Amino acid sequence: MRAITLFTRLTFKEILRSRTYGFLLLFSLLSSASGQLFLNFTLQEQEKFLKDIGMASVTFFSILLSVILGSTQIYNDFENKQIYSLLINPLRLYEYLVGRFLGFIFLIALAMGLMGLVLYASLIVQNLLFQMNNISLEIDIRQAFFFSIQKGLLANLPLLKGFAALFFQSILLCSVALLLSCFVSQSFAVIASFLILLAGHLVNLVIPLSFQYHKMLGHLMTFLLLWMPNFENFNITDSVVLGQNIPPVYFLWLSLYTVLGVSLFLFISHRVLFQKTGEL
Amino acid sequence: MDFILEAQDLLKIYRSSWTRQKTTALDHLSLKVERGQIFGLLGPNGSGKTTALKAFLGMIRLNHGEVKLMGESPHQMSVKSKIGFLPEESYLYKFLSAQESLEFFGRLAKLDSKTLPHKIDTVLEKVGLLESRKRLVKHFSKGMLRRLGLAFILLKDPELIFLDEPTVGLDPIGAFKIRQMMIDLKTQGKTIVMCSHLLGEIENVCDKVAILYQGKVLKEDTLEKILSIPEKIQIILQNQSQNMGSLQKLLKDSHIEIESIGNPRKSLEKAFMEIIHLSS
Numbered sequence: 001m002r003a004i005t006l007f008t009r010l011t012f013k014e015i016l017r018s019r020t021y022g023f024l025l026l027f028s029l030l031s032s033a034s035g036q037l038f039l040n041f042t043l044q045e046q047e048k049f050l051k052d053i054g055m056a057s058v059t060f061f062s063i064l065l066s067v068i069l070g071s072t073q074i075y076n077d078f079e080n081k082q083i084y085s086l087l088i089n090p091l092r093l094y095e096y097l098v099g100r101f102l103g104f105i106f107l108i109a110l111a112m113g114l115m116g117l118v119l120y121a122s123l124i125v126q127n128l129l130f131q132m133n134n135i136s137l138e139i140d141i142r143q144a145f146f147f148s149i150q151k152g153l154l155a156n157l158p159l160l161k162g163f164a165a166l167f168f169q170s171i172l173l174c175s176v177a178l179l180l181s182c183f184v185s186q187s188f189a190v191i192a193s194f195l196i197l198l199a200g201h202l203v204n205l206v207i208p209l210s211f212q213y214h215k216m217l218g219h220l221m222t223f224l225l226l227w228m229p230n231f232e233n234f235n236i237t238d239s240v241v242l243g244q245n246i247p248p249v250y251f252l253w254l255s256l257y258t259v260l261g262v263s264l265f266l267f268i269s270h271r272v273l274f275q276k277t278g279e280l
Numbered sequence: 281m282d283f284i285l286e287a288q289d290l291l292k293i294y295r296s297s298w299t300r301q302k303t304t305a306l307d308h309l310s311l312k313v314e315r316g317q318i319f320g321l322l323g324p325n326g327s328g329k330t331t332a333l334k335a336f337l338g339m340i341r342l343n344h345g346e347v348k349l350m351g352e353s354p355h356q357m358s359v360k361s362k363i364g365f366l367p368e369e370s371y372l373y374k375f376l377s378a379q380e381s382l383e384f385f386g387r388l389a390k391l392d393s394k395t396l397p398h399k400i401d402t403v404l405e406k407v408g409l410l411e412s413r414k415r416l417v418k419h420f421s422k423g424m425l426r427r428l429g430l431a432f433i434l435l436k437d438p439e440l441i442f443l444d445e446p447t448v449g450l451d452p453i454g455a456f457k458i459r460q461m462m463i464d465l466k467t468q469g470k471t472i473v474m475c476s477h478l479l480g481e482i483e484n485v486c487d488k489v490a491i492l493y494q495g496k497v498l499k500e501d502t503l504e505k506i507l508s509i510p511e512k513i514q515i516i517l518q519n520q521s522q523n524m525g526s527l528q529k530l531l532k533d534s535h536i537e538i539e540s541i542g543n544p545r546k547s548l549e550k551a552f553m554e555i556i557h558l559s560s
Contacts, residue, residue: 006387010373017375084339085371085432088364089388090357277339 003095004102011073011103020068025111028061032118046126051241054119055162059237062112063197066170069104070177071189074269078276079186087277097270101178101262108170116163124152162240164251168258169234173197175265176229182272200231229261284440284471285313290335290345292328292495305331307495309345313473313488318466320482320503321475323492329475330368332492333442336473337365349440361389364438368445370425374418378409378428381417382435389436403434407461423454430461441465443474447481459485483507516544 015021032054074097077083086096127148176196180189203225211218233254236246292306305328313319321329334340336347338354349359372381382400387393404410407427412420420428426446433441446462447455462472462485476482482489483503490500499506517523524541531538 002390003388006384010384013380014373014375080371081367081369082371082373084334084337084365084367085385086388087339088337088360089385089436090360090390091388275341 003091004099007096007099008102008106011100012106014073015069015103015107021065021107024061024065024068025114028057028065028111028115029118031057031061032115033122046130047123048241050119050122050126051156051159054115054122055159055166055237055241058112058115058119058163059166061115062108062166062170063173063194065111066104066108066174067177067190067193067197069107070174071181071193072186073104074100074178074273075181075186075189078273083277093274093277094270097266097273101175101266104174104178105171108174109167112163112167112170116160119159120153120156123156124148127152158240158243158246161246161251162237165234165236165240165254168254169231172229172234172258172261172265173231175262175269179265179269179272182269182276196228197231199225200229201235202232203228203230204232233257281312282315283312284315284350285311285319285336285473286348286351287311287332287336288346288348290332290347291343292331292335292340293343304495306335306342306345309335309492309495309497311490311497311500313471315471316466316469317487318462318472318474318485320486320489321473321492322477322479322482322489323475324477327492328495329477329492330444331495333365333444333473333475337363337442361436362439364433364436364441366426366429366433366441366443366446368448370417370420370422370429372417372425372428375416377414377416378404378420378431379413381428382431385432386435391435399435403431406434407431422449423451426450426454426458430458439470441470441472443472445476445478446474447476447478455481512539 034053034057077086077100083096087093125148128144131144131147173193177189177193180192180196183189184192207218207221207225210221236250239246288310290306290309292304294303294305295301307328309328309332311332321332323329331340335342335345336349336354338347347354349363352359354360354363373384376384379400382403383396386396386400391399400413401410404413407430409424409427409431412424417425417428426449443462447458450458459481462474465472474482474486486503488500488502489506491498491506515527517527528538528541
C-alpha cells in the first residue's frame with residue numbers, strides 16, 4: 001500500500017509540474033467559461049447555452065486528458081528506462097501500475113472538479129448579471145446573490161450526474177489508453193484510443209444497423225464490437241442538461257461497469273508489462 | 281566459498297520481430313562472484329556486459345539459465361532490498377529535485393522514514409551534492425547525475441552493488457572519486473559487480489575479472505593472474521643509484537639476460553591526481 005501511495009503522489013507531482021497539464025487545464029477552464037461570451041439571449045437560452053458549452057468542454061478535455069495520461073506516462077517510464085531504477089527496489093509491478101493509475105484518477109478528478117467549479121461560477125455570475133441588468137436598479141445585492149446561487153448552483157445540481165458519468169468514462173478510457181501504450185508507441189496509442197472511443201460510442205448504433213442489412217453482418221459486428229467498452233453508456237450529458245431524471249441505480253451500474261472494465265484492462269496491461277520487465 | 285552471485289548457463293537471444301534476425305547477447309554464460317570482491321566484467325561494446333548485468337538483476341527474461349543472488353532468485357523481495365544498481369544512463373525523474381528523488385527512492389526501498397531525512401543529508405554530503413539538493417535533476421550535469429546515482433546506493437546501503445560503466449563521461453577527478461568510493465564500499469564489506477570497457481578502470485579497482493566477448497566468458501580469473509607474465513621477473517630496487525651497477529654486474533656475471541632497465545612507472549591517473557593535489 002505504501003508503494004501504491006508513493007506512485008500516486010509521484011504521478012500527481014509529475015503532472016502538476018508539467019507544462020502540458022498546466023496549459024491543458026488553463027484551456028479547459030477558459031473553455032468552460034467561454035459561454036459567457038454569448039449573452040444576447042434570454043436568461044433560459046443563456047443558461048442552456050452555458051451548460052451546453054460547459055459540458056462539451058468538460059467532455060472534450062476530460063477525454064483528452066485521460067488519453068494523454070494513459071498513453072504517455074507508463075510508456076515513458078519504460079521508454080526512458082526509469083522502470084529499471086524502480087524495479088531494483090522491493091516493489092511489485094502491480095503496485096507501480098495501480099499507484100500510477102490512481103494518480104491519473106486523482107488528476108482527472110482535479111481537472112474535472114476545477115472545470116465544474118468554473119461552470120457553476122459562470123452560471124451564478126450569469127444569473128447575477130441578468131438580475132442586475134434586467135430586473136431592477138434598486139435590487140438588494142445580497143438578495144440577488146442568494147437568488148443567483150439558488151438559480152445557478154442549486155437548480156443545476158443535477159449536472160453533477162453528467163460529471164459523474166464523464167468521470168467514469170474518463171477512467172475507463174484512460175485504462176484503455178494505458179493498455180494500448182503497452183503494445184504500441186504513445187502517438188499510436190493516442191490515435192487508437194480515440195478510435196476506440198468513437199467505436200465505443202457507435203456500438204449501440206452499428207450492431208442493429210448491420211443486423212438490418214444482413215444477419216451475418218450483424219453477428220460479425222456483434223463479435224467485433226462486443227469486446228469493446230460501450231462508451232455510449234456514459235453519454236447522459238444531453239439528458240442531464242435537458243433536466244431528465246437519471247435513476248441512482250444507473251450510476252451504481254455505471255460504476256460497476258467502470259470498475260470491471262478498468263480491472264480487466266489493468267490486468268492485461270500488467271501481464272504485458274510483466275513480460276517486458278522479465279519479472280517472474 | 282561464499283558466493284553472493286551465481287549465474288549458470290545464461291542464454292539470451294534478442295529477436296527482431298520484423299526481420300526475424302537473431303542476436304545472441306549471452307551465450308551460455310556462467311559466473312560466480314565471491315562475497316566482498318570487486319568483480320569486473322570487461323569487454324568491447326556489444327559484448328553483452330550490460331545484458332549480463334540486467335540478467336543478474338532479473339530485469340530481462342532469459343531463454344535459458346538461472347541466476348541466484350545470495351542464494352535466492354533476484355525477484356525475491358528480500359533480495360531486492362539488499363541490492364543496488366547504478367545504470368549507465370541516469371534513469372531518474374527529471375521533475376524531482378535531488379532531495380525529492382532520494383526521498384522517493386528511500387521510501388520505495390522501505391527505509392525508516394524517521395531517519396530518512398538525516399540519512400539523505402549525510403549521503404548528499406558524502407557525494408558532494410548537499411548544496412544542490414533543492415535543484416531539479418533536469419539541471420544536473422552528467423557527473424552530478426552519476427554522484428546522485430551513487431547517493432541512492434549509499435542511502436540504500438545494499439550488500440551487493442551493480443555498476444554499469446560507472447565512470448563513463450566523467451572527468452578524471454570525478455572518475456577518481458567514484459573509484460575511491462568503490463574501494464571504500466569494498467572495505468565496508470560490500471560486493472561490487474561492475475562492467476566497463478575501460479581497461480584502466482578495471483585494473484585500478486577490481487579483484488577478479490571476466491573478459492566477455494560475443495556473450496561468452498573468454499577468461500575469468502584474479503587480476504593478478506591475468507596480468508602477470510610468469511616467464512619474466514621484475515625487480516624493483518629501493519636505492520637505485522647505489523644498487524644499479526652492482527646488480528647489473530651480478531646479472532651479467534650470472535649470464536642472465538636483461539630485457540630492459542628503467543624506472544617503474546605510475547599510472548597516468550595517479551600522476552594526474554598528484555599534480556592536481558599539489559596545485560590545490
